[in-house]
Amino acid sequence: MGGITVPEVEDYLYAMLPPSDEVLAEIETEAAKNDVPIVGPAVGRILYQLATISGAKKVFEMGSAIGYSTIWWARAVGEGGRVVYTDGDRNNADQARRYFERAGVSQRISVRVGDALEMLSEEKDPYDIIFNDVDKNDYPRVFRLALSRLKRGGLFITDNVLWSGKVAQPNPDEQTKAILEFNRLIFEAKELFTTILPIRDGVSVCVKK
Numbered sequence: 001m002g003g004i005t006v007p008e009v010e011d012y013l014y015a016m017l018p019p020s021d022e023v024l025a026e027i028e029t030e031a032a033k034n035d036v037p038i039v040g041p042a043v044g045r046i047l048y049q050l051a052t053i054s055g056a057k058k059v060f061e062m063g064s065a066i067g068y069s070t071i072w073w074a075r076a077v078g079e080g081g082r083v084v085y086t087d088g089d090r091n092n093a094d095q096a097r098r099y100f101e102r103a104g105v106s107q108r109i110s111v112r113v114g115d116a117l118e119m120l121s122e123e124k125d126p127y128d129i130i131f132n133d134v135d136k137n138d139y140p141r142v143f144r145l146a147l148s149r150l151k152r153g154g155l156f157i158t159d160n161v162l163w164s165g166k167v168a169q170p171n172p173d174e175q176t177k178a179i180l181e182f183n184r185l186i187f188e189a190k191e192l193f194t195t196i197l198p199i200r201d202g203v204s205v206c207v208k209k
């Protein structure tokens with residue numbers, strides 16, 4: 001994934017980060033080796049910060065892969081908190097479970113395998129945070145679904161909204177078009193207050209009014 005800031009600035013930002021603990025560092029290595037697109041430590045810290053600032057206790061994560069971002073959420077919500085892990089790939093979920101055990105957060109995480117959009121649509125109680133990291137073509141559909149499952153004052157957070165800078169290039173492909181539509185929707189929605197953080201691949205943060 002190409003950075004959206006100039007490489008020197010990107011290097012500078014990452015060089016300042018404290019070292020990851022053993023489990024997160026191992027997932028980072030594993031993800032790099034197997035091309036699993038995880039949010040990485042800079043964005044992981046943002047997720048943690050947003051959850052702790054807002055006092056979130058219930059997080060629904062859409063697209064969890066091998067559980068890297070899930071661990072950041074689980075640590076942020078603390079002992080009484082709950083995080084829903086979702087992924088369409090059972091092998092990812094099995095691997096993630098092992099990491100959750102080792103990180104000491106498995107009690108806070110409910111692991112669900114299947115279509116994250118379907119699973120979210122079945123949820124009745126509102127969430128404090130919904131984090132969206134599924135296939136980019138589905139982003140507009142996630143937007144329509146997520147708003148009604150979020151409490152007032154809750155956060156709807158999405159990764160990859162600048163898509164290696166492709167959102168600002170001519171002739172967008174299908175995935176980029178979906179992200180462009182998504183970004184338009186989150187800024188136009190009257191129920192949301194939206195910002196985009198240009199860190200790594202772009203993270204949108206929407207507060208539900």
Ligand SMILES: C[S@@+](CC[C@H](N)C(=O)[O-])C[C@H]1O[C@@H](n2cnc3c(N)ncnc32)[C@H](O)[C@@H]1O
Pocket residue numbers: 037038039040062063064065066067068069070086087088089092114115116117133134135138
């Ligand atoms: C970018 S990765 C998630 C990375 C993870 N959030 C992290 O940072 O550690 C996207 C994952 O979403 C899963 N995925 C994509 N679309 C999905 C869907 N509709 N339902 C469930 N999982 C989905 C893929 O299997 C993949 O593992």
